[in-house]
Amino acid sequence: MNSIATENLVVAYEDNLVVDNLDMQLPQGKVTAIIGPNGCGKSTVLKAVGRILKPKNGMVYLNGDDIYHLSTREVAQKMAILPQSPQAPAGLTVGELVAYGRFPHQRGFGKLKNEDKSIIAWALKVTKLTELETTAVDNLSGGQRQRVWIAMALAQQTDLILLDEPTTYLDLSYQLEVLELLYRLNREQSCTIVMVLHDLNLAARFADYMVAIRGGDIICHGSPEEVMTATVLRETFHIDAEIVREPRTGRPTCISYDLIKGRNIMGEQV
């Protein structure tokens, strides 16, 4: 069963075609990582799927339903999308921001019902933020802040969460903290996770399914073992990589890489 599927997806900024006729299927109940070089269109695809960008053409299906035939509110009850480094207004507390996650389930003035309150408490607990509920978001570390946004997405109670580079600007330990949280949400709350990741090794370590994109096209998709190969990385990133199994997790990992000799970064012969 696919949670997300695109058909002939075309996305452009002005006249600049970024994604041309993309067909992509992402499995339900799994952690999916989308990888690719800068400017390959991976964030663009995520935004088009999350209806932040309107595609020029093509279809996006969410659990089999055409996303543009659902109201934006209905979509928000099924799918949450976290952009890269979102900003909270100054002075907003953790609890208040997480409570905004209830927006698509509220009507009228939006007074929080008991049900809303218990969902917010649960989201804070899962992300280990209960003790920080009354702290202002601006006063948190980068890793904590990312956890707050994830908690907000959890309060939205969707089966699917899309994340655009959730580990950007974070130190190594915070990167792991965030990815482990997402992994746990997937395994324990059966939340489908789709994320764009920059770090190949982290992607291979935490993802069940990977999609490699270059120039708006899918180069390869499948398990980390299928995608993290020298051939795929050569084609996707134009690097000459050495892949081994990481001893602690058994996942493929890239230990050494070079630019391919005789080619520039665009892959052209020089």
Add this chain to the structure above:
Amino acid sequence: MTDQYKKIEAYKRKIALRNTTIIISCAALLIISFIISMNTGYSRLSPLDTLRTLFGGGTDKENLILFDFRLPRIVISILVGGGLALSGCMIQGISQNALADPGLLGINAGAGLMVILYVLFFGAQSFLSIFTLPFLALFGAGVTAVLIYILAFKKEEGLAPMRLILTGVAVQAGISALTTVLVVKLDDSQFDFVAAWQAGSIWGSNWKFVLTLLPWLILLIPYILFKSRVLDVLSLGDEVAYSLGASVERERRRLLAGAVALAASCVAVSGSISFVGLIAPHLARRLVGPRHRILLPICTLIGAVLVSAADTIARVIVQPSEIPTGIMVAIIGAPYFLYLLARNKQ
């Protein structure tokens, strides 16, 4: 865990108490300002005289001063202050820019241009002017806001807050230039009128203006308060707002239209008063934080206090003459604003 729960409950009670205290204090300030304002002006009325007059025991002269001159002006300053502050608060939230204010959407510039054009063609003493001018000013403000919206709108991305701000600044500059050219063509009496309008002199101080302003406020304020949670979500940025299921473009268009109508109807009767829409939201945010449900009412109250107090001071500070309220607001507002900027620098 239960300890934690108790701590949070205690915190929430503290915040609720704080908000109630702030609302009561603002309301008390407004009442005090109202009372002082009734007693002050060119002709002195003692508090007792005022009270007596208010309850129907005044002489003809006292009645005239209080009911026909003073009260409408006080009521207008309160309504205009609240309206401009509320509009500024919305615009800051929608543009995610704490330096935005209603002037940014060309409201003051557009209304000002219409006022000049009107005075140029029909003269300042024209009988029609007091009744038509507010509507013309409203029209000018509305047209300018729509123009800015159309220029800032892009089909692919919709309305990016930054482009809205830049377009607003550019259009305003253009209109100001045009205004300056037209000012040269005014004769003395026309010039005096336009200068007073531009300085925000609350020129329309009679009950008819209260009646033209009131319906707008009665319609718009409840609508805006009802939309406070949409404003909350929009202040998280477009992408998060989409994710949470807000119809970002549509909501923003409606809320901007609401903010423009509110500010324009205020400016139309008071003349060009700026700074309230900038300062009141700042003060309110520092007092109660960024959640619009509590922020909007507090901001409205603060704006009302600010303008009514400024108007009172403006009437007494250089007696027997008076300075325009708009200038007084700026005299109070500018130092506070500089203080804010200096504090942010650190």
